[in-house]
Amino acid sequence: MRRGRPSPLSQDAARRRLLKAGSLVLLLGTAEIARGATIVAVRVWPAQDYSRITIESDGRLQTQQLVVGNPPRLAVDITGIQLNPALRELVGKVKPDDPYIAGLRVGQNAPEVVRIVFDLKQAVLPQVFSLAPVAAYKHRLVLDLYPQQAVDPLESLIAERLRDAGSAPAARSGEPSAAPPADPLGELMARRSMRPAPQDTPAPAPPAVAAAPARPVPATPSTAVTRPPPVTATASRTDRIIIVALDPGHGGEDPGAIGPRGTREKDIVLQVAHRLRERINKSSVGGNPMRAFLTRDADFFVPLHVRVQKARRVQADLFVSIHADAFTTPAARGASVFALSQHGASSSAARWLANKENQSDRVGGVSFGEHEVQVRRALFDMSTTAQINDSLKLGTAMLGEIKGIGARLHKPRVEQAGFAVLKAPDIPSVLVETAFISNPEEEAALRSTAYQEDLADALMRGILRYFAQNPPLARSRQL
Numbered sequence: 001m002r003r004g005r006p007s008p009l010s011q012d013a014a015r016r017r018l019l020k021a022g023s024l025v026l027l028l029g030t031a032e033i034a035r036g037a038t039i040v041a042v043r044v045w046p047a048q049d050y051s052r053i054t055i056e057s058d059g060r061l062q063t064q065q066l067v068v069g070n071p072p073r074l075a076v077d078i079t080g081i082q083l084n085p086a087l088r089e090l091v092g093k094v095k096p097d098d099p100y101i102a103g104l105r106v107g108q109n110a111p112e113v114v115r116i117v118f119d120l121k122q123a124v125l126p127q128v129f130s131l132a133p134v135a136a137y138k139h140r141l142v143l144d145l146y147p148q149q150a151v152d153p154l155e156s157l158i159a160e161r162l163r164d165a166g167s168a169p170a171a172r173s174g175e176p177s178a179a180p181p182a183d184p185l186g187e188l189m190a191r192r193s194m195r196p197a198p199q200d201t202p203a204p205a206p207p208a209v210a211a212a213p214a215r216p217v218p219a220t221p222s223t224a225v226t227r228p229p230p231v232t233a234t235a236s237r238t239d240r241i242i243i244v245a246l247d248p249g250h251g252g253e254d255p256g257a258i259g260p261r262g263t264r265e266k267d268i269v270l271q272v273a274h275r276l277r278e279r280i281n282k283s284s285v286g287g288n289p290m291r292a293f294l295t296r297d298a299d300f301f302v303p304l305h306v307r308v309q310k311a312r313r314v315q316a317d318l319f320v321s322i323h324a325d326a327f328t329t330p331a332a333r334g335a336s337v338f339a340l341s342q343h344g345a346s347s348s349a350a351r352w353l354a355n356k357e358n359q360s361d362r363v364g365g366v367s368f369g370e371h372e373v374q375v376r377r378a379l380f381d382m383s384t385t386a387q388i389n390d391s392l393k394l395g396t397a398m399l400g401e402i403k404g405i406g407a408r409l410h411k412p413r414v415e416q417a418g419f420a421v422l423k424a425p426d427i428p429s430v431l432v433e434t435a436f437i438s439n440p441e442e443e444a445a446l447r448s449t450a451y452q453e454d455l456a457d458a459l460m461r462g463i464l465r466y467f468a469q470n471p472p473l474a475r476s477r478q479l
C-alpha cells in the first residue's frame with residue numbers, strides 16, 4: 001500500500017502514479033495552461049478552522065494534488081512554472097503552531113513542474129481553487145486545508161468557557177468566594193451531547209484519498225459534540241447564558257481598508273473585538289451571565305455566510321459586526337451603525353458601503369460548491385422584519401453611547417442597507433463602523449488603546465441598554 005510508505009514520493013514514480021491513478025488525482029483548469037507564469041508572492045494563514053496557503057502569480061496556474069495517508073502528506077504539482085525565490089519563501093512561512101502543516105518541501109520536479117509536499121499534523125480535506133485577479137491581487141492559487149471533522153463553533157465556545165472557568169479562581173483570588181455558579185453553558189453542552197446525532201452527518205472521508213470533497217461548512221449542525229462534559233449543577237430553565245456574537249470584519253487575504261499610515265482594518269477590528277469580549281464575559285443581564293463568541297479570533301478569512309452560520313450555530317442573542325472602513329475622500333469621518341434593509345438602502349453612502357463590505361468574499365477568497373450556494377441563498381432569503389426592528393433598536397442604543405464618548409457620528413441615526421453579514425433571520429444584527437480609517441485623525445485614534453477602550457465601553461453600554469429595554473427571551477437555549 002503506498003499510503004504506508006513513509007518517504008517522500010520519488011519523482012518519476014510519483015509522477016507515474018499521479019498520472020496512472022486517475023481517481024486519486026484532481027485536475028483543475030484543464031482547459032487552460034499557463035505558460036511561463038511567474039510566482040510573485042506566497043502567503044500562509046494558519047487557523048483552527050482551516051489553514052490556507054496562497055500562491056500569487058501573474059498567470060493562472062494549473063495544479064494536480066494528491067493526499068497521502070500515513071504519515072499524512074499533501075503533494076501538489078504546479079505546471080508551467082519555474083521554482084523561484086518567491087516560491088521558496090513558502091518553506092520559511094509555515095509557523096510551528098500551524099494546526100495542520102508540520103512543514104513543507106518545494107522542488108522543481110520536472111522542467112515545467114514544481115512540486116510542493118506538505119507534511120501534515122493531521123489528515124486534512126484539501127480545497128484547492130483559483131481566483132481571478134481582484135483588488136490588489138493578481139491570479140491566486142488557494143490551498144485550504146480543512147480538518148476531517150469540521151471545527152464546531154459551539155464546541156469551541158464551550159472549551160473556552162471551561163478554560164476560563166478553570167482559571168477563574170486563581171485570577172480572582174482577591175475576591176470574596178461565592179458558591180460555584182451554575183454553568184448554563186455546561187448544561188447546554190451536556191444536552192447537546194445527549195441529542196441523537198443528526199441523520200445527515202457526513203461519512204468520514206476515505207483515509208488515503210480526498211477526491212474534491214465538498215468543503216466542510218464549520219457552522220452546520222451536523223458536527224455532533226462527542227465528549228460528554230463535566231456537569232456540576234442543573235441550572236434552572238431561565239438561568240441561561242446570553243451569547244453575543246462579535247464579528248471582526250475581514251481577515252487573512254482580505255485586509256479590509258488600509259489607513260494612510262498603513263493601519264489595516266482587519267487588525268484594528270480584531271483588537272476592538274477582544275476588548276469588547278473582555279467586557280461581555282464579565283457582564284450579566286438580569287442575573288444571567290454573558291459570553292462573547294468571536295466569528296474569527298485570528299488573522300484568517302471567514303466568508304460572510306459562514307460568519308452568519310457560526311452565530312446561528314451558537315444561538316447568539318445578538319450579532320455585532322465590527323469595521324473601520326475607508327471612504328473615497330480622507331475628509332469623511334465619524335462612527336456609524338448599520339442594520340439590514342430589505343427594500344433598498346437608506347442612503348447612497350449606505351448602499352456604497354454595503355456593496356463594498358459584500359465584496360469581502362471576493363477579496364478574501366471563497367470557492368463555492370453547489371451545496372454552499374444553495375445554503376447561502378436559502379439563508380439570505382429568510383431575513384425578517386422583526387429582526388430588522390430589533391436590530392434598529394440595538395443600533396440606536398449603540399449610537400447613543402458612541403456619541404456619549406465624544407466620538408463624532410457620521411450619521412445621527414442607524415442606517416440601513418443590504419449587508420450580507422447581517423442576514424441571520426433570527427438574531428438582531430448590526431454592523432458598526434467604528435471610524436473612518438482613511439481619515440488621518442481617526443486612524444490615529446483607532447490605533448490608540450484609549451480610544452479602543454472607550455469604544456468597547458460604549459458598545460458594551462449599548463448592548464446592556466438594549467437588553468434593559470428588550471430582555472432576552474427565555475426560549476432560545478431551551479432545547
Ligand SMILES: [Zn+2]
Pocket residue numbers: 249250256257265323324325357
Ligand atoms: Zn470593513
